[in-house]
Amino acid sequence: xxxxxxxxxxxxxxxxxxxxxxxxxxxxxxxxxxxxxxxxxxxxxxxxxxxxxxxxxxxxxxxxxxxxxxxxxxxxxxxxxxxxxxxxxxxxxxxxxxxxxxxxxxxxxxxxxxxxxxxxxxxxxxxxxxxxxxxxxxxxxxxxxxxxxxxxxxxxxxxxxxxxxxxxxxxxxxxxxxxxxxxxxxxxxxxxxxxxxxxxxxxxxxxxxxxxxxxxxxxxxxxxxxxxxxxxxxxxxxxxxxxxxxxxxxxxxxxxxxxxxxxxxxxxxxxxxxxxxxxxxxxxxxxxxxxxxxxxxxxxxxxxxxxxxxxxxxxxxxxxxxxxxxxxxxxxxxxxxxxxxxxxxxxxxxxxxxxxxxxxxxxxxxxxxxxxxxxxxxxxxxxxxxxxxxxxxxxxxxxxxxxxxxxxxxxxxxxxxxxxxxxxxxxxxxxxxxxxxxxxxxxxxxxxxxxxxxxxxxxxxxxxxxxxxxxxxxxxxxxxxxxxxxxx
Ligand code: HEM
Numbered sequence: 001x002x003x004x005x006x007x008x009x010x011x012x013x014x015x016x017x018x019x020x021x022x023x024x025x026x027x028x029x030x031x032x033x034x035x036x037x038x039x040x041x042x043x044x045x046x047x048x049x050x051x052x053x054x055x056x057x058x059x060x061x062x063x064x065x066x067x068x069x070x071x072x073x074x075x076x077x078x079x080x081x082x083x084x085x086x087x088x089x090x091x092x093x094x095x096x097x098x099x100x101x102x103x104x105x106x107x108x109x110x111x112x113x114x115x116x117x118x119x120x121x122x123x124x125x126x127x128x129x130x131x132x133x134x135x136x137x138x139x140x141x142x143x144x145x146x147x148x149x150x151x152x153x154x155x156x157x158x159x160x161x162x163x164x165x166x167x168x169x170x171x172x173x174x175x176x177x178x179x180x181x182x183x184x185x186x187x188x189x190x191x192x193x194x195x196x197x198x199x200x201x202x203x204x205x206x207x208x209x210x211x212x213x214x215x216x217x218x219x220x221x222x223x224x225x226x227x228x229x230x231x232x233x234x235x236x237x238x239x240x241x242x243x244x245x246x247x248x249x250x251x252x253x254x255x256x257x258x259x260x261x262x263x264x265x266x267x268x269x270x271x272x273x274x275x276x277x278x279x280x281x282x283x284x285x286x287x288x289x290x291x292x293x294x295x296x297x298x299x300x301x302x303x304x305x306x307x308x309x310x311x312x313x314x315x316x317x318x319x320x321x322x323x324x325x326x327x328x329x330x331x332x333x334x335x336x337x338x339x340x341x342x343x344x345x346x347x348x349x350x351x352x353x354x355x356x357x358x359x360x361x362x363x364x365x366x367x368x369x370x371x372x373x374x375x376x377x378x379x380x381x382x383x384x385x386x387x388x389x390x391x392x393x394x395x396x397x398x399x400x401x402x403x404x405x406x407x408x409x410x411x412x413x414x415x416x417x418x419x420x421x422x423x424x425x426x427x428x429x430x431x432x433x434x435x436x437x438x439x440x441x442x443x444x445x446x447x448x449x450x451x452x453x454x455x456x457x458x459x460x461x462x463x464x465x466x467x468x469x470x471x472x473x474x475x476x477x478x479x480x481x482x483x484x485x486x487x488x
Contacts (some may be wrong), residue, residue: 002151005374008042009065009076019069026469031388034209035064038389063126063467064376070213076379077360077391078207081422088364088385089373089429093097096431097365099382103215106237119431126286128227129150130435133268135419139438141268142179143335149175150446151332154454157484165303172198172299175443181255182267193291203240204473209361209384232245251290298477300357301423301444307468308351308403310478310482315405319347321453335442342413346405351413351444354403356423359388359475364432388475391422401465458483 014020026033042064064083067076072148077124078084088095096118104116117123132138154172158337160167170185177183179211206212214220214233225235255269265274272287275349322343323386338345363382370377377383397407408415418441421424451457460482470478 006371006374008074010040011067011376012037014069018203019073020210021073022213025070025208025213027205027208028468030208031386031467032339034066034077034384034386035079035389035392037077038064041066049477054233057347066211067375068428071216073213073216074378074383075209075375076381077384077386080393081387081390082413083372084385085236086392086425087377087383089372089426091370091464092429092431094124094368094370095364095366095383097367099212099363099365101212102221103216103234103237106221106234106241109391112461119367126137126289127435129272129286129433133272134180134435134439136438141444142175142439145178145448146175146443147334147365149178150443150450153447154450157451158455158486162237164306164482165477168298168302168306168480172302174340174424174444175298177251178267179439180268181251182258182264182270182281183251189424203244207358207360207473209360209363209382219267237256248289255417294378297357297474298440298443300355300474301351301440302447303477304355304357305347305351305444305448305455305478307477308347308354309452309457310480311462311465312403313459316452316457317402318405319344319448323449328452331453333446333453336448337449338445341449342415344407344452345445348445348448349408349421350403350405351448352421352423353391353397355469356387356391357475358423358473359386360389360473361385361425362432385425387422387425453486455484455488458485 012020012024014024022190064080065076068073070077078087096117097379100118149171153167157164157167162170175187177185203455210390211342214230217230222236223231223234225231225238252269255267256273259270259273265271269287273284276283276287278284311317321334322341323331327337333341333344359430361384363384366377366379366381366383369379370381391397394400417431418424418437421437421441422435425441426433468477468479470476
């Protein structure tokens with residue numbers, strides 16, 4: 001019930017009920033548009049209104065929060081870390097749901113993947129399963145696979161005929177497929193990783209703020225595919241459902257087949273299955289969806305590292321000098337070397353800050369009305385944390401658009417723990433923080449010193465840097481035109 005004299009946070013206004021028209025929804029590098037909207041609308045109220053309203057309601061007009069609506073559905077984007085902590089962490093009990101509609105039920109399988117499950121008992125059980133197997137101590141079990149695969153990648157990167165981007169994709173996917181399913185894929189062009197990527201690509205649009213507004217039109221899920229506009233969108237959702245089903249089923253069937261034939265339960269799924277009652281359908285389904293997650297992000301981060309090294313050759317040299325000094329010319333970096341390589345750690349931290357793989361994260365939904373700083377955020381609003389805005393906040397990061405690892409180095413050589421890496425969405429009480437962060441961290445970190453110890457990456461012009469990157473919800477260099485040569 002809305003009994004407040006409160007206003008929605010500032011933001012672009014649309015038409016009654018329809019809200020912002022489709023054409024006004026930013027779909028390319030939209031995190032930048034939301035920063036612009038913050039500046040524009042944060043100060044857009046008339047001067048007198050500002051004085052009166054600010055005085056009466058103590059509203060913040062700093063552009064921290066942006067609001068807009070589509071088909072009566074409310075969207076809020078948070079542009080600052082402090083506000084994100086206040087709303088998404090301190091009020092996590094009411095802001096940890098995910099958006100879900102009747103349309104999403106068409107792709108019900110996608111809703112079974114942990115990242116999309118509504119905040120519920122089912123989510124808690126699934127999250128527990130993930131946490132038990134992916135927390136810091138548990139992910140050590142994947143070190144031998146990560147070490148071997150990174151080593152194979154570095155050995156092959158100079159000789160392989162595939163593109164650098166393709167090889168990085170194969171590295172990320174192979175680590176996931178081997179660790180989770182015990183399945184070896186020789187190339188990212190194989191059917192299983194291709195299906196998985198297709199599902200992620202199709203899913204990408206649905207996490208653009210406002211893009212999914214059509215889902216809130218009553219009865220739209222009933223439209224036949226031949227119906228103009230809405231029908232086509234619904235048909236796309238049906239197709240996504242199919243792709244998701246295949247993306248999860250193929251490796252699942254293959255791993256069960258493999259276990260049947262060789263009796264080897266060494267993979268994570270194998271271990272989980274051996275501990276589970278085969279008649280417990282709910283638990284088996286949870287395990288099935290375990291593997292179908294987020295390998296795209298690791299690939300983005302490693303690609304970003306290569307691009308950064310080609311744009312900032314001085315950083316590349318400094319990283320190599322540290323490796324030579326600590327490990328010697330022939331040394332092969334291992335996880336144990338991490339504490340002795342602060343500059344490498346600083347490069348890793350800067351990769352994660354400079355171009356976070358998911359610049360606007362994954363949307364949350366609030367399950368109750370919220371009043372924040374005098375603004376009204378109604379129950380059911382979809383809330384986005386603009387991670388990009390936070391990692392490019394110039395009051396914290398000077399020259400935020402430049403790649404400067406030194407900004408993370410302290411005199412005492414101390415680094416804040418992994419929960420300070422905003423790309424995974426901070427954790428104080430954020431129940432939805434990335435559950436795969438320890439595994440992702442290990443893969444990305446090891447790829448950095450292993451590459452720098454073995455090869456030189458050629459330079460690319462350091463101009464119009466954003467043009468190197470894709471525009472969609474997953475931020476990654478779209479091509480990597482640098483060449484890689486063995487060190488002499
Ligand atoms: C560079 C690598 C990665 C980045 C930047 C990243 C980032 C994120 C972000 C921003 C979220 C949303 C957090 C929120 O809603 O507040 C998320 C959720 C999630 N991530 Fe990651 N991720 C990465 C790698 C991985 C990997 C390798 C896995 C799997 C092993 C994974 C599994 C998940 C899952 C399951 C969720 C959903 C958690 C939930 O809803 O409870 N992520 N990730």
